[in-house]
Amino acid sequence: MESINCSFDNLRELVDGHYAPRGLLIIVLCVTVLVVLTLHLKAVSEPRALADPIPFIFNTIQFVTDNERFMHRVSKALEKANSARFYLGWKEVYLLAGPRNIQTIFGRLHDKIGNEDIMVRSVLPNLYRMSKDEVKRFADDHSGRGRLPAPGTENITADQRYWRAYEHYHTEYLVRTNHLKPMIEFFRCQFSSALERRYPVDEWTTISVMDLCRSEITECAISTLFGPSIFELNPGLLDAFWAFDANLFTLTLGFPAWLNPRPYRIRDRYYAMIGKYLDAAWSKFDWNGPSAEVFWEPLFGARVCREIVKWLKDDGFQAEAAAGALGMLLMAQNSNSIPTTMWMIMEITKDPSLLQAIRDEVATAHKTDLETGALMIDSDKLVTLPLLQSVFTEVLRMHINFNIIRHVKEPIAMKGFVIGKGSMLQVPMLVPHYDESVWGVEGHPAKEFWAGRHLKYVEDTDESGSVSRKLAYSMAGRSNSFFPFGGGQFICPGRHFAKYEILTTIALVVSKFDIEFIEWTKLDGSPSDRPARNDARYCGAGAMPPDRDMKIRWKRIS
Template sequence: MGSLSNSTSPLPLALNADEQWSSKLLATCGLAAITFIAVSSWLSSSKEPPSLWDKVPFVSNTLQFLTNNELFMKRTIKLLEGRNLAKFWLGPIKFYLITGPQNMQTLFGRGNRVGNEDIFVHNVFPVLYKMPKEHVQRFADDKSGRGKVPAPGFEKVPQEKRFWASYEHVHTEYLARTAYLKPVIEVFRGIFSDVLEHNFKVGESNTISVIGFCKHEVTESAMKTLLGPTIFELNPTFLDAFWEFDDNVFMLTLGFPKWLYSRPYKAHDRYLGMIENYAKSAKAKFDWDGPQRDSPWEPHFGARVCREIAKWFTEADFLDQSVSGALGALLFAQNSNTIPTTMWMILELARDPVLLKAVKEEVATTEFIDSETGQRSFDIQKLATLPLLQSVFTETLRLRMNFNIIRQVKEPFTVDGFTLKKGSMLQAPMMVAHHDEAVWGSTGHPASVFWAERHIKYLEDTDDFGNVTQKRTFAMAGRPSSYFPFGGGPPVCPGRHFSKHEIMTTVGLMVSKFEFESIEWTQLDGSPSDRMASSDQRYCGAGAMPPDRDMKIRWKRIW
């Protein structure tokens, strides 16, 4: 849900360049370099915020950060108790951990004090987009910013040289605007509805795996919506290639040499090769001057955002492999966070019959009979504003999204009396903000536990006959500055609206069309489990954490 091509790339993706730098520096300079850095750090410690203890300086925290991020984050939370700033080292790179509502406002503000452009230049573009150095340099040389109005001092930069602004525009314009969003979500509704109606007959009972259903039927429907059906017509095994890439993306971004560990590179090549087949076919078959040139969705490219990305990258003279890389990153971002979130929402509903009944009743208020087709349907826009469904969605993201937002200081600013200099690296730990008991805790419902009604308030409502009832309203339990599953600031995830509507539509169709109940919790291999699902901590720090247990549900389609 978080968009990889913008602000919410999984944490390891933002660290690859630093990992390589760390490894090269330590290997080349050895103990002398470590000693020099350690002494320098000690001499400046009186002017610095508290540090996360490093048993072996510049090594222990780095290894734990990468191999046991859950434990690392628990130590971070403890260190930040009662303060808003601390520091730690990843190899020789000093990071400041920053938290607190006011500091988040600074971090996400539009004052051009922080940014993530260098992270993209050193990592995302060369690794995921396979962009050659000379093309990456175009972005590195562009200091005019992402906004429509150039940054101060760069007003004379020609529009064709404003690569960041064009890159930002092509994503935000065609992913976020209602004119393009609404028709594409209707396409998704149609595709997913057809899957449900084709695979499950009215009145028949079936048993499904929640994770399996989401990884196949839901994911394929989402992919056909974003890229169009051609991706599967040209590449019948594309879904397998995607999940193989998903399994290997972490190792890919760590930067191990291909000769040492080739599997991630092969998975990436296979995935992007299939997308390149699709992109070349779409560019050749699409009539760029025809009646569909302004269509929000058509079968060759799918959603207009894909067409516009391919068009801009091509016209700006980037390589075909960079076009494929951009589309592949967009598709990965769409599904890597959206699908686990969908899994969790279904699991929470299925394990709680009372909650499921309440959500079904709420979704029913959006249903209507289509005057043209005579078929039963529901209003997607109204669905997305339902109080209880929104609360379940918000609570799921609060608990299951887990990564550190990384920014670099562009203009100095002060936190807790410490001045953060230009070039300083920042991390805003989502786990610290999202699990803050003072912000999210409620009597009987600690912040660490899912509570469907955490973001619900009850207001009195009087009907025409004078009867007073309690009406649910959606009201976030905490401050927006303590909740940022989509990142924040000018590079906030532009796909957040698309993701929300896709998830809501998926859940809405399932609870509306089916009666279902939980049968049992299972291990991921299908064998029985002795407990319910928890967040899979292997994904801690990398985005949406999927469930570490599956559930079998029995359902019957009712219409």
């Protein structure tokens, strides 16, 4: 208001001093009033801005260095309205919540919003290590990811549709059942054998849940995706992977290497190992032999790996980009699934009644191998078990935490305001996942884990016509408040394998072992006076691992 008063004072001086014709001054006065009213109406109609004590700087620094505190402020703001805004550097960011806004973002606006901007600015050069010329190929491609080019880009040739190819190779070879099933079966065999080799029958062993997940389970998952030779070539791969995982958020933000070189050194060490595996597989693989069409083989591992590499090499991308693509594929496979597995084991183990209920339910998914007579797990039935699915969903709801990011390519109208081209949208997962009005149940607030939150009783009629009540998994009416894998056109293609992998792990653990909880420990191994919480250091980066470890003792049963 001070600046507006100054403007009127200046006009008064002009009139009183006869410095300009009165008619012109009246016009200027009217225009000034119109501008002031327009700015006022814009401020009223737009989402409320987050407080920024040092404009453009404070919120940016807090977003980067203390994301947990920043997101706490965002949650408070979005409790009062379903939208807010702030500046991340010089970029205007709109924060959106509420089922209606989320449905809009994931639905009809796919031609006006996308994630290509952040991919081009940060992910492709920093995480895929693409050269400027390689990144430019993606930047110049406006044809979209759909089967048909976007309107106005119909003349683009198929080999120039880089976004479409990126989408195709990840979706085709990670989602389709004929590619998914061999990966699941290989993982089951690998992990089952690893448990039997390490833990003798009827011997109690004390272990760390975190160590189990970050070592044996991760190694089996990587061997499933890349084949076992990657560990023969790189004995230190697990350490390099988890170091890279810890620095992924910093690398994604794209700060230059001269400002903070350590994350880039960690990245380069990790990618050098991926490159070593890639060189060995490429040199030995027979592209004209029978292995070219199989779903899994020991050199490249799962078919998705060799198909992505072949696409990039055939299109003239450098070896660094191919290693970057596979390094990020490996990261996508494990960065969220391993912490989720930790939480599931911890939640199930600390509650003996839940452990027994899960064990009983998993037993209904056992089957006998017709050739060997061995007891096996029916994976398709396993992933439909209601209690197991409910625990899985509850862990995802409570521990997956990142902002879904979209770049606005064309102005879009939201309820009561318009978001301009070039703005950024962020949908904070933390807000809907903890919404008390959606998830809260008497005695079981949304902030607390409850294994039965996603269960209901339904009537079941058997062949004789008898009616009984049975438990069923249900997410009815809450899908727009739960999106741990993203949503819409950009939903994670690896979500199906992640679910199978995690639930297979839980099934093997509860089936093969008697398990007893011992204690919670700090990450250094010393006793803890409290259970695990989300590790705040990973806020905004995906799955938040526990900030405490759990010691258990278990005995493999015959």
